[in-house]
Amino acid sequence: MICPSCEYEYVDGIKICPDCKTELITVDAFEGNLVNPSDWVILCTCKTDYEAQMLKSNLEGAEIETLILDQKDRNFPTDGDLTVIKVLVRKSDAETAVEITNDISEQSKNLEED
Ligand SMILES: [Zn+2]
Structure with a gap:
């Protein structure tokens, strides 16, 4: 619920x-x-709020409307592993959103290599 x-x-x-x-x-x-459920697709799932919020702000920076569905159960906190946070975008934005998501993961890879 x-x-x-x-x-x-x-x-x-x-x-x-x-x-x-x-x-x-x-x-x-x-x-x-959701306003038009068939318009929305799951872009990806994140394990942390931080990750999801960072992705959302990047996408919104590119004027892509983003929804975060937090599946966390606050009454029975578990050790993060079971937490699933879904990031949704409109189907029409999906292609651009995937590119942005890939760019972000490339960037974080580069940072780790430095
Ligand atoms: Zn409430």
């Missing part, structure tokens, strides 16, 4: 978001609630 306004995911059994009192919906419904 997920809060449509905070975008945090909660365990089964919780029906109202503890933070904002909004009624929770299923993750499937949430993803289906």
